[in-house]
Amino acid sequence: GHESERGMVRRRVRRRRRGRHAVRDRLRHEEDVEKSEGECSVYTAHERVIVDTLRRRDVDALRRHCVEDEGGLGSIRMRRLVWPCLLGIDGSSRDAESDGEREEEFVPRHREISQVDKDIDRSFTRFLHVAVDAGDVDSVRERVQRRLHRIVHSILNRHEELFYFQGFHEFCEILMLVLDDAMALEASERLALHFVRESMRP
Secondary structure, three states, rough: HHHHHHHHHHHHHHHHHHHHHHHHHHHHHHHHHHHHHHEEEEEOOOHHHHHHHOOOOHHHHHHHHHHHHOOOOOHHHHHHHHHHHHHHOOOOOOOOHHHOOHHHHOOOOOOOOOHHHHHOOOOOOOOHHHHOOOOHHHHHHHHHHHHHHHHHHHHHOOOOEEEEEOOOOHHHHHHHHHHHHHHHHHHHHHHHHHHOHHOOOO
């Protein structure tokens, strides 16, 4: 009893520390990019307010920036910094490779493989232009669909209690366009388990 409670507390503390370190590292990376690229990448006044809020880990204020500010967070690089903080993730969760199978060996093992594959085949018809040049969309689509396939199927493999619903892949799709794959997987898994779980019940 007491041992398990102490273990849970220790894990929570470790997660908080990792979260603080992850935010610090992301901010340092952004600042390094600023210095290397010069004035063209300096934060706008609006972005500076968001970054200062992020440094304070003021999640309520970050939510208000998302909802109330004209244009929301305003840019992909701000979303890349803020979304992990809002979702309480730090990139330390298992990535797709750590499920024990390389890309070419990965096998979906859940009950709704066919429906997921159909939806993924129809994915990236609306949002891909945000991340790539218009002329590259067709060549990039197949590659990002493979990455999306791995993320969605990994979540359903890990959590047999979850039932896929049509449209869940679009949440994952948007997260993929902003975050790297490991962070997108962790963010999508957090969404499934804590934000849209009612929609993924039997």
